[in-house]
Amino acid sequence: xxxxxxxxxxxxxxxxxxxxxxxxxxxxxxxxxxxxxxxxxxxxxxxxxxxxxxxxxxxxxxxxxxxxxxxxxxxxxxxxxxxxxxxxxxxxxxxxxxxxxxxxxxxxxxxxxxxxxxxxxxxxxxxxxxxxxxxxxxxxxxxxxxxxxxxxxxxxxxxxxxxxxxxxxxxxxxxxxxxxxxxxxxxxxxxxxxxxxxxxxxxxxxxxxxxxxxxxxxxxxxxxxxxxxxxxxxxxxxxxxxxxxxxxxxxxxxxxxxxxxxxxxxxxxxxxxxxxxxxxxxxxxxxxxxxxxxxxxxxxxxxxxxxxxxxxxxxxxxxxxxxx
Amino acid sequence: xxxxxxxxxxxxxxxxxxxxxxxxxxxxxxxxxxxxxxxxxxxxxxxxxxxxxxxxxxxxxxxxxxxxxxxxxxxxxxxxxxxxxxxxxxxxxxxxxxxxxxxxxxxxxxxxxxxxxxxxxxxxxxxxxxxxxxxxxxxxxxxxxxxxxxxxxxxxxxxxxxxxxxxxxxxxxxxxxxxxxxxxxxxxxxxxxxxxxxxxxxxxxxxxxxxxxxxxxxxxxxxxxxxxxxxxxxxxxxxxxxxxxxxxxxxxxxxxx
Numbered sequence: 319x320x321x322x323x324x325x326x327x328x329x330x331x332x333x334x335x336x337x338x339x340x341x342x343x344x345x346x347x348x349x350x351x352x353x354x355x356x357x358x359x360x361x362x363x364x365x366x367x368x369x370x371x372x373x374x375x376x377x378x379x380x381x382x383x384x385x386x387x388x389x390x391x392x393x394x395x396x397x398x399x400x401x402x403x404x405x406x407x408x409x410x411x412x413x414x415x416x417x418x419x420x421x422x423x424x425x426x427x428x429x430x431x432x433x434x435x436x437x438x439x440x441x442x443x444x445x446x447x448x449x450x451x452x453x454x455x456x457x458x459x460x461x462x463x464x465x466x467x468x469x470x471x472x473x474x475x476x477x478x479x480x481x482x483x484x485x486x487x488x489x490x491x492x493x494x495x496x497x498x499x500x501x502x503x504x505x506x507x508x509x510x511x512x513x514x515x516x517x518x519x520x521x522x523x524x525x526x527x528x529x530x531x532x533x534x535x536x537x538x539x540x541x542x543x544x545x546x547x548x549x550x551x552x553x554x555x556x557x558x559x560x561x562x563x564x565x566x567x568x569x570x571x572x573x574x575x576x577x578x579x580x581x582x583x584x585x586x587x588x589x590x591x592x593x594x595x596x597x598x599x600x601x602x603x604x605x606x607x608x609x610x611x612x613x614x615x616x617x618x619x620x621x622x623x624x625x626x627x628x629x630x631x632x633x634x635x636x637x638x639x640x641x642x
Numbered sequence: 643x644x645x646x647x648x649x650x651x652x653x654x655x656x657x658x659x660x661x662x663x664x665x666x667x668x669x670x671x672x673x674x675x676x677x678x679x680x681x682x683x684x685x686x687x688x689x690x691x692x693x694x695x696x697x698x699x700x701x702x703x704x705x706x707x708x709x710x711x712x713x714x715x716x717x718x719x720x721x722x723x724x725x726x727x728x729x730x731x732x733x734x735x736x737x738x739x740x741x742x743x744x745x746x747x748x749x750x751x752x753x754x755x756x757x758x759x760x761x762x763x764x765x766x767x768x769x770x771x772x773x774x775x776x777x778x779x780x781x782x783x784x785x786x787x788x789x790x791x792x793x794x795x796x797x798x799x800x801x802x803x804x805x806x807x808x809x810x811x812x813x814x815x816x817x818x819x820x821x822x823x824x825x826x827x828x829x830x831x832x833x834x835x836x837x838x839x840x841x842x843x844x845x846x847x848x849x850x851x852x853x854x855x856x857x858x859x860x861x862x863x864x865x866x867x868x869x870x871x872x873x874x875x876x877x878x879x880x881x882x883x884x885x886x887x888x889x890x891x892x893x894x895x896x897x898x899x
Contacts, residue, residue, distance in 0.1 A: 370737050373899035395739040406734025410659045419651045423740035425644050451662070467734070 320384070322348040322475050322507035323369060328378035329531075330364055338364040339375065340531030346509060346524075348474075351501045353522030354511040355618065361531040362511040363403065366479045369509070370400045383474045396424070399473035403480050405460045406467060409453035413444050413463050416452055417470060424471035438466040442496070458489025465496065475507045476500065482517060490517075497521055515618040525618075527625050534625040543616040546624065548574065549590030550614045551597060553583040556607035563606040572596045581609075584623060590614075645741045652748020653755075656722070660756065673715075674760040678707050678767055685831060694833050697862070704768040705857035706830035708789050711764070712757045713824060713850055716793035717817045719753040720804030727808055733899075742892040746801050746885060753797035754790040761789045765861075777861045784860035784870060791877040792853040798884035805891035808898075824850045829858075852876050 323346040330339040339361050346352040354362045367373045369382055371391035380387045383397035407416040414435055421431040439448045442462040447455065452463060461481060468476060478497065482490040498521065500506045512518050518525050519539050526536040535542060551573075555563060564578045567585050572593035575586040587593035590613040601608055614620055660667060682703055689699045726732040735745055765782055769775070775782055803816050825831070827844050828851035834842055845851040856873035859866045 367899055372733060372737055373896050392739050395737060398737075400734070400737035402730045402733050402737070404730030404733070406730040408655050408658075408731055409729075410662055411655060415654075415658070419655065420734075420738070422644070422647050422651045423735065423738040425739070427644070427647060464730075 320348050321345050321381075323352070323380070323382050323509060325365070325369065325380040326378055328365070328368055328375045328380060330368060330373070330376045337531050339368070339378075341378070342528070342532050344526060344533065346507060348507050349501070349505045350523045351497065351508045351510060351521050353518035353525035354509065354528055355513070355515070355518045355525050355622065356511075356528035357513060360528045362513075362528055363479055364531075365528070366400075366402075366477050366509065366511060370398055370477050371395055372400075396471070397474050399468035399471070399476045401464045401468040401476070401478050401481060403483065405452075405464055407452040407460065407463050410451055412449050412451055413439060413455070414448045416463060417467060420467040421470050426471055434470055438470060442466045456489075457485055458492060461485060461489065461493060462496070465493070469500075473506070475509070478508060478510045480511055480513070482512070482514065494521060515622075519618055527622055529622075529625070535621060539618060542618065542621045546586070546616045546620055548586055548588040549593075549616065550620050550623070551583075551585045551587060551590050551594060552612045552614065553585065553597070553601070554609040554611075555581045555583060556609050557581070560606050562604060563601060566600050566604040566606070567597060570596055570600055586624075645744055648740050648744035649748045649751065652745055653752045654748075656749060656752030657755075660752075670715075670756060670760065671763060674707070674711055674764045675767055677711060678704070678764050678771070681707055681831070682771065688832065688836075691833075691836060693836055695835070698772065698774070700768055700771050700773045701862050702833070702858075703831070704764060704773050705785060705861060706828075706854055708761050708764050708785060708857060709792060709828070709850055709853045710825050710830050711760055712789040712793040712853065713796055714821050715757050715760060716753045716795075716797040717800050717821055719749055719797035720800035720802075720813050720817075721810070722749055723801050723804035724808070724810050724813060727804075727895075732895075736892065736896060743885070743889045745892065746798060746888040749801060750794050750797040750885065750888075754794045757793035758786050758790045761786045773862075775861050776863055777859075777865050781861040781865060784865075784874075785857040788853045788857045788860070788874065788877065791874065791881055792849060795849060795877060795881040795884050798881065798888040802884065802888035802891040805888070805895040808895070824848055827851070828854050830854045849877060849880055 323344060325342060325344040328339045328342040331337045342361065342365060354365060356362050368375045369380055369387060371387050371394050374388055382394050385393045385397065387394050411419065417435040417438060418431060421427065421434065426434065439445050442465065444459065444462060444466065447459060452460065455463065465481070482493050485493065494517070497508065497510070501508055510521060522539065524536070524538055526533045528534070561578065563583060564576050567573050567576045567583065573585045573587050577584045585597060594611060594613065598608065598611065682700060685703060686699050688694060689702070723732065765785070777784070800813070800817065804813050807813055827841055827848050829845065830850065834845065852873040856870045860870050
């Protein structure tokens with residue numbers, strides 16, 4: 319099948335010297351939901367901005383719906399729908415007015431526009447709120463309006479940049495059902511960015527883990543998880559800097575791989591339940607005190623940990639430190 | 643055709659904000675009245691300055707107040723773009739194939755409409771206060787046109803600054819830095835024959851002064867067609883140039899994303 323999105327060697331930096339994209343490659347088959355997973359600041363949103371022609375890459379090339387994003391951005395814009403992280407609707411305009419404006423921007427007008435607006439208000443459960451100003455909408459309603467606006471001109475490719483961030487669980491489930499329907503019934507290609515593992519796992523048929531501006535792992539969620547071949551044991555140490563603890567565990571037959579991040583040891587084992595007693599005994603013998611031990615089954619979070627070398631939460635908090 | 647419809651959608655968005663916030667409407671309409679009354683009281687004495695030939699003080703001041711208000715009202719137009727950037731409206735628009743010129747023109751037309759409305763109010767209040775419109779209805783219409791043109795030019799410039807600076811503070815700083823000097827370097831509040839020669843020289847290049855001269859001549863005096871036509875021509879040129887610059891600023895803004 320043809321690729322709906324093809325990106326090669328995308329690079330982009332922002333002053334002062336932040337390398338947002340550092341040679342990012344992507345290939346997304348038409349008619350699939352592709353998840354772009356990574357911590358804040360990994361380059362997910364920059365990727366969406368480049369592919370949706372909001373901005374240009376410093377170097378590299380990309381084709382969306384078969385059109386080169388730098389050579390013919392206007393043609394790309396006609397072929398895609400974009401739902402950004404922030405709400406795109408005008409707060410003082412009603413839901414209907416926002417949809418009409420969006421339609422006119424894409425060259426849809428007259429009776430055809432009125433019909434599409436009425437249809438999408440119904441479909442996104444905004445029929446009763448159609449004549450209310452967007453600023454009176456709840457977060458979930460605003461998100462549904464954003465998606466309705468992104469779909470009004472019937473794009474071939476839809477970009478969803480963190481569509482459920484900040485939503486309550488009920489509204490999130492709502493959006494998930496809608497995204498699944500789009501891919502199922504309408505065979506739309508959807509590029510979804512998220513930092514929720516659960517969301518990527520449920521929606522995406524393929525996904526790429528992005529860290530520091532490049533793709534560090536790619537595959538179906540199952541492929542990525544099976545790549546782990548086993549469980550991960552997280553050991554919180556009572557004191558930091560115990561490199562000897564890592565060496566102690568590396569010598570154990572039950573343990574396949576060990577890494578130390580701050581005061582946490584991450585040990586990978588084919589069967590975590592069997593390995594834990596041996597791990598604890600070895601640490602005890604080496605005089606290393608453990609504060610807590612947790613066992614994690616294969617999950618996307620573990621996949622991320624393996625490829626990016628640090629836990630999601632840690633990467634996110636690192637980013638926040640930079641931001642403040 | 644679709645460019646016109648897209649422009650209208652953007653203008654409509656401004657009108658909705660205007661009519662759906664009663665407090666905002668009240669302030670916008672009260673402002674011209676307060677200005678005319680305050681400045682009228684403050685500058686009443688200038689007619690007594692030897693060498694002042696401007697006629698009655700209300701006749702002299704009305705076009706000056708109209709133009710001052712046009713600049714300071716339209717100068718803040720870029721705040722709308724700043725809000726659109728801070729929310730997601732700007733990115734949503736720029737990810738669409740909408741003609742960039744429509745995004746600027748739509749907001750500029752809205753700003754000019756507000757100024758035209760404010761001008762009508764000033765003209766009516768001045769009439770009550772005893773202004774005598776020598777130029778008649780046609781002259782008053784020309785005054786409104788001149789105010790709207792000046793507003794359009796400054797609205798585009800404000801939008802352009804907003805797109806380049808993207809920060810509320812930078813726009814506030816720029817606008818407040820520019821407005822008062824431009825007003826004082828014109829004949830809005832003081833007869834040109836009474837100001838220092840260097841101010842007269844600078845005023846010849848000041849768009850605010852072009853608008854004051856044209857508006858005053860058209861509405862308050864026996865119209866000097868040569869003067870009015872040339873000043874309107876200059877204002878028209880400025881409006882087109884600043885609209886072009888503002889439209890180009892979208893590309894600059896996108897490069898920084």
